[in-house]
Amino acid sequence: MGTTKTDHFTESQNELAVLAKALGHPARIAIMEYLLKVDACICGDIVNELPLSQPTVSQHLKELKNAGLIKGSIEGNSICYCINEPGLEKIKGFFEHISANLAKKRSECC
């Protein structure tokens, strides 16, 4: 137990859950907002921006990267992180899909 029963759900459901889960922490929301705000995106800035230690921030960046929400490329000494559009579009699409269908069938229950 304690393990999510991943194989009982569709690939799409698991993908969306991974994306959503990656954003299920305020630090990771803050990272996304910061990456959006600044033009240059160097990790050192992120560490200074957040109220968390360097290892902790590094871990959060790794999770966002694994989920496909950001990407990082080596830029000399430091690393340039930025938002990975495909990942973002996928989860954005989910919400738009729900919202659109909801508009169609409003006030049928509850």
Next chain:
Amino acid sequence: MGTTKTDHFTESQNELAVLAKALGHPARIAIMEYLLKVDACICGDIVNELPLSQPTVSQHLKELKNAGLIKGSIEGNSICYCINEPGLEKIKGFFEHISANLAKKRSECC
């Protein structure tokens, strides 16, 4: 440790994280998709629809409700769950905001 440092982030960041976290499980994505698909939304159906036990589904429903993504009203013997629009719109807005700003400043780095 093990506890998220909620008070170091903005209210908005925490709110969005709570919403995203609630969707960070395939069962909860599946529940949202199912609620969207059917017109009547009775919990018993949800239990039969998912590959999880009744207590587990009940727990997932509770989390979605606490996050403000669904609402449930007593309907005689059973409970009518459906999507709670305000919660959904809030997180949808976050992704649209990112996507819109991203479009503006494309190809500046990475």
Next chain:
DNA sequence: TATTTATATTGCAATATTACGATATACAAT
């Protein structure tokens, strides 16, 4: 080469999540 700077990894303690059997509650129907 030695030192500094930026980032990642390891190891670990505290806490949270996932899942489910057992049980409780609450209404419906007999």
Next chain:
DNA sequence: ATTGTATATCGTAATATTGCAATATAAATA
């Protein structure tokens, strides 16, 4: 009143997440 049906809660085991100090790595610079 008793039984059945729908849902919630409790208790608990297995696993995952969060956070950080210590340490490792790797490039830049002196």
